[in-house]
Amino acid sequence: AQSVTQLGSHVSVSEGALVLLRCNYSSSVPPYLFWYVQYPNQGLQLLLKYTSAATLVKGINGFEAEFKKSETSFHLTKPSAHMSDAAEYFCAVSFQTGANNLFFGTGTRLTVIP
């Protein structure tokens, strides 16, 4: 069965510190992987995506993620947190076969401490 696991429903970091949000997936077919961000009372916005090209993917707002097939992971990082990064982050997976559906993790709420 396909699934996405985000470790840590809440993560707090100090402003300027490294941001690391974890995502692991399980899949029997090659995945496409996405990170989305949701600001309060808004829809979801794409941060970055992996679609079987480069394993290190750079996104908007200084975020990047690395696809590690051996670890079935797609962790999101940012070297230096900014106050504006406070939001909820969702990892999502779709698959290279079948219908074009996204399966989401349960989300990680990032708090940035000044």
Added chain:
Amino acid sequence: NAGVTQTPKFQVLKTGQSMTLQCAQDMNHEYMSWYRQDPGMGLRLIHYSVGAGITDQGEVPNGYNVSRSTTEDFPLRLLSAAPSQTSVYFCASTLDRNTEAFFGQGTRLTVV
């Protein structure tokens, strides 16, 4: 640049009432989906469509109905609202599976 438009933004229903959540996209995307977002559960797929006239069930379809008569529109119908359907609903559209999904701003539904 409208993208994906959802209406209404907020709605309060009484148990047993029915209503339709509207979703329209102007990007000529074939794929459209409805999700519900509940605290601690992420987004769960309700129904989806791979093109006009074609719909299928997602993870949590019970109590909801959809149709897709045009490429642009994908309404979600609540047949008889229940308090368990209190949630935030998101509509999304995608060109294909390796491109991003575009989301509407959401509809916050409360069933009392």
